[in-house]
Amino acid sequence: MRMLLKYAYGVVPGATVGTLVLALASAGSAAVLNLLIGRVVGALPGVLDGGPVGGSFVALFVAFGIVFVLGGVLPEVLSTAQWMLAQSAAYDLWPRLASPLLAPRRIGHLDDPVVLDEVERARGGHGWAIEASLGRVVGLFSARVMLIGQTVLVGALFNWVVAVVLAGAVLVTERRYLRKLDGELEAYQGMTEEQRRAQYLFELGTDEGAKELRVFGLHGWLVDRYRTEWTAAMREIWRARRSGALRGMIPLAGYLLVFAAAILYVAVRARRGDLGVAQTATVLPAMLTLAVSVSPYTALQVRRGVTAYKAMLHVPVLIGERHPERGAAEADLALAPRQGIRFEQVGFRYPGSDRDVFDGLDLELRSGEALALVGVNGAGKSTLVKLLTGTYQPTRGRITVDGVDLATLSPAALESWQRRVAAIVQDFVHFPLSVRDNIGFGRIEQYDDDTGLVRAASRAGVDELIDGLPLGWDTVLDKAWEGGADLSGGEWQRIALARALFAVQGGAKVLVLDEPAAALDVRAEARLVAEYLDLTRGLTSLIISHRFSVVRDAHRICVLDGGRIVEAGTHSELLAGDGRYAQMFRLQAERYLGGSPDA
Ligand SMILES: Nc1ncnc2c1ncn2[C@@H]1O[C@H](COP(=O)(O)OP(=O)(O)OP(=O)(O)O)[C@@H](O)[C@H]1O
Numbered sequence: 380m381r382m383l384l385k386y387a388y389g390v391v392p393g394a395t396v397g398t399l400v401l402a403l404a405s406a407g408s409a410a411v412l413n414l415l416i417g418r419v420v421g422a423l424p425g426v427l428d429g430g431p432v433g434g435s436f437v438a439l440f441v442a443f444g445i446v447f448v449l450g451g452v453l454p455e456v457l458s459t460a461q462w463m464l465a466q467s468a469a470y471d472l473w474p475r476l477a478s479p480l481l482a483p484r485r486i487g488h489l490d491d492p493v494v495l496d497e498v499e500r501a502r503g504g505h506g507w508a509i510e511a512s513l514g515r516v517v518g519l520f521s522a523r524v525m526l527i528g529q530t531v532l533v534g535a536l537f538n539w540v541v542a543v544v545l546a547g548a549v550l551v552t553e554r555r556y557l558r559k560l561d562g563e564l565e566a567y568q569g570m571t572e573e574q575r576r577a578q579y580l581f582e583l584g585t586d587e588g589a590k591e592l593r594v595f596g597l598h599g600w601l602v603d604r605y606r607t608e609w610t611a612a613m614r615e616i617w618r619a620r621r622s623g624a625l626r627g628m629i630p631l632a633g634y635l636l637v638f639a640a641a642i643l644y645v646a647v648r649a650r651r652g653d654l655g656v657a658q659t660a661t662v663l664p665a666m667l668t669l670a671v672s673v674s675p676y677t678a679l680q681v682r683r684g685v686t687a688y689k690a691m692l693h694v695p696v697l698i699g700e701r702h703p704e705r706g707a708a709e710a711d712l713a714l715a716p717r718q719g720i721r722f723e724q725v726g727f728r729y730p731g732s733d734r735d736v737f738d739g740l741d742l743e744l745r746s747g748e749a750l751a752l753v754g755v756n757g758a759g760k761s762t763l764v765k766l767l768t769g770t771y772q773p774t775r776g777r778i779t780v781d782g783v784d785l786a787t788l789s790p791a792a793l794e795s796w797q798r799r800v801a802a803i804v805q806d807f808v809h810f811p812l813s814v815r816d817n818i819g820f821g822r823i824e825q826y827d828d829d830t831g832l833v834r835a836a837s838r839a840g841v842d843e844l845i846d847g848l849p850l851g852w853d854t855v856l857d858k859a860w861e862g863g864a865d866l867s868g869g870e871w872q873r874i875a876l877a878r879a880l881f882a883v884q885g886g887a888k889v890l891v892l893d894e895p896a897a898a899l900d901v902r903a904e905a906r907l908v909a910e911y912l913d914l915t916r917g918l919t920s921l922i923i924s925h926r927f928s929v930v931r932d933a934h935r936i937c938v939l940d941g942g943r944i945v946e947a948g949t950h951s952e953l954l955a956g957d958g959r960y961a962q963m964f965r966l967q968a969e970r971y972l973g974g975s976p977d978a
Contacts, residue, residue, distance in 0.1 A: 402521035410528030421657025461514035479695035512684020556675035573612035751933035801882030811857035822885030839877035868898035
């Protein structure tokens with residue numbers, strides 16, 4: 380509890396202190412109310428017997444009225460304050476968890492299941508357990524103050540042993556319930572295979588599969604399958620809940636017996652004349668308030684919040700241990716590449732995979748050269764881009780830029796290298812944000828350079844498209860937003876090209892185009908081919924494509940196969956060599972020309 384309160388205080392000190400004061404007042408008012416009930420009831424016989432209604436009785440009654448109203452209002456105000464506390468602290472949570480994930484210049488940690496599991500723990504299964512617990516922790520604090528207040532009332536006015544036994548019964552019962560609830564929620568939130576499948580089916584019907592499901596007439600199938608999976612997922616939970624409810628009856632019966640015995644004892648002592656009316660009328664409501672102060676749900680939320688909070692603190696430590704940024708070289712790559720980029724005997728295997736993508740790859744990308752890379756599916760072309768940008772490190776060999784090994788670079792130097800590279804990666808992101816964002820992200824420092832943005836858009840051939848959008852540059856590229864628009868695959872590809880060109884205008888000197896024409900129509904592809912050498916003039920560039928029309932004009936073409944470069948040369952040299960490239964080229968050309976290859 381202390382840990383979470385300390386965190387909340389660190390983020391929003393005023394709100395935390397204010398909410399705690401409210402919690403104290405709310406719990407305290409319950410104890411004072413019971414005390415006043417006793418006093419009022421104690422004074423009643425005298426008043427009812429026709430005695431004088433003194434000023435002190437009136438004052439007592441007024442005080443009772445005030446505390447009664449406060450006792451009704453304060454819990455409501457407190458619950459709003461708890462909610463606000465959780466909300467205001469929440470703004471700190473996302474950056475706190477996301478920063479250690481976003482900060483490393485490499486991305487191996489995002490493929491590491493150990494790191495991802497810890498992130499999931501920090502999020503708390505289904506969302507922000509920490510956020511939910513921040514409000515609850517104050518609720519628990521209030522419940523504990525209430526427990527202490529009522530215990531003191533019972534102890535001071537009646538019997539300390541009884542008071543401690545009742546408080547103990549509350550805490551023990553709460554613990555037992557907490558364990559039971561925890562087990563149930565674990566099963567519920569544990570996301571069994573069936574639960575995950577049921578959730579996937581639900582989302583499939585409303586999201587990505589909406590079109591195909593209709594075309595294939597799968598509506599009925601989907602509903603039936605969802606029911607089956609969901610019932611299978613819940614069966615175990617229902618069974619656990621049924622048996623848990625039965626087993627839970629035993630401690631509950633014991634708990635009720637303890638309180639019944641205590642109340643009986645009060646009655647016996649009162650009948651014997653050991654307790655006055657005022658004492659009895661205070662002790663009984665205090666006992667009843669104690670009886671209902673069991674808060675297993677609140678305690679559970681707080682416990683889950685603490686576990687999530689510890690995981691959140693552990694995430695950066697784990698990333699540091701498992702994926703240390705070892706490099707410390709502060710090489711100046713601000714003007715790189717002046718000589719070129721070299722892959723020297725590079726080997727690479729993805730974490731958790733048992734297959735090498737590269738095994739002794741040698742490749743040179745000379746400064747100012749337009750290099751093309753071809754190869755069959757899975758040859759490793761996109762992986763080569765990840766290594767070139769330094770987001771992954773080779774498992775052996777080295778990649779140098781102007782002679783400097785990328786693996787030795789400090790995070791700052793690696794970042795400056797990454798800013799030298801402008802890339803359209805194969806699975807580039809379709810940001811559901813404005814056109815300006817989608818292109819401006821290429822060089823965020825120049826986001827406000829309208830002339831530069833328009834120039835990049837025009838070079839990528841999307842200027843007219845943007846002018847035709849409902850809100851022009853401010854149009855959100857997603858129909859789900861007011862005034863938003865959906866683009867076709869080829870239009871998105873040109874937006875991605877504009878983003879890369881905007882980065883080039885901003886100072887990037889290496890342009891990487893991974894399948895830039897995959898979704899382009901014939902005209903757009905022809906335009907890209909015609910302008911390719913112009914777009915890459917003065918840059919070091921790497922173009923990857925399965926379309927030979929796109930790569931044939933490159934200064935040099937390399938064929939990647941079996942984890943190595945097996946052929947390199949110009950288009951005509953490779954055709955003359957009659958090797959893999961010539962074979963693949965002929966195969967593609969024959970499909971268009973019905974058997975007569977065009978060399
Ligand atoms: N994140 C990853 N984890 C594990 N293996 C991966 C990962 N990404 C790619 N691979 C594997 O690495 C190999 C090379 O993939 P890559 O995407 O680089 O090929 P590619 O030449 O670009 O293929 P394509 O022409 O189909 O785009 C493939 O066998 C692929 O399954």
